Amino acid sequence: MIFRRQTHVCKDVLKLSFEVLDWPLYVFWQCMRVSRKNWLLTMESGPNSSGSHFLIIWSPRDGEVITPEIARPRVPHEILFAIGGWSGGSPTNFIETYDTRADRWVKLEEVDPTGPRAYHGTAVVGFKIYVIGGFDGMDYFNSCRCLDAVNKVWKEIAPMHARRCYVSTTVLDELIYAMGGYDGHHRQNTAEKYDHRTNQWSLIAPMNMQRSDASACALNGKIYITGGFNGQECMHSAEVYDPEINQWSLITPMRSRRSGVSCIAYHGQVYVIGGFNGISRMCSGEKFNPQANTWAPIPDMYNPRSNFAIEVIDDMIFAIGGFNGVTTIYHVECYDERTNEWYEATDMNIYRSALSACVIDGLPNVQDYIHKHS
Incomplete structure (x- = not known):
């Protein structure tokens, strides 16, 4: 069988040296990244050998390691779904999942039979994905x-009160929130929430500003929405x-204007990454500390993207x-707060923008x- 190890799983190299390469007399000495794609492995012999050592340039993107049965990756507890988007000049209904243990993208056959979508949102409640x-x-x-991910059946649910392209979505307490967007005529400040138990959408308080192409996340019982486009300018x-009082409040502006941005809750803070500032696509990111009401920069991604x-x-x-x-x-790339670094991961199977991802x-x-x- 074939198992590809990518740079973001370098912590498994020691395990590879014994289980996969089957060199019991050699011990792991040093692992360091020498480029964006390659790692330098220094191996030295064990106490019963000549004491020599040697270097390996390990190129995880281009090379594959043949693994014996003992090194077969574990079944992952979480699965990431990447759904729809814009590819090849038109929208697509393509779906693929990311297997973190094998570091592979897997094409799914269970696409939405009603057709493609781009600039949509996704949300997960239980084992169901809402598009x-x-x-x-x-x-x-x-x-x-x-989409019921267990029985693999698609169904229509209640429509929203407003048409929303470039919508921002998130989940809080099993309620799905949809905010802002573009209806073909106007950028919107309206927002609504969906209760899967009643199959009903209900309006909540409007935002302070019109926003399309923004991004939202839930953290500590509240919903944060960042950036976007108001029809005239990219926003910072x-x-x-606060759902308890049904009220939106402005927080400290971001350090950069960002439309087509992505944000997510991570380790108690709101991380905002990439986007378009009105001039160029961005590699930069920043994080918001809710207690201090302040933004701080994070390292740049390798690839600019919106x-x-x-x-x-x-x-x-x-x-x-x-x-x-x-x-x-x-x-695809990933950020680890512990090392404060970005790492390259395996590319998707097809080029896509305006897609949405979720995890079950x-x-x-x-x-x-x-x-x-195999």
């Missing part, structure tokens, strides 16, 4: 779809929603696909969504 709003190249949607403002997907899996932030200012990309954990049929080893 919210979006655009198919002609129509701006208020319709929403639901951000707001927080309109990409973002998720946390394996306790790292993954930035997936997007548009780099010249072309749609399929590149504990799927009883997780084997249906992971890499099949």
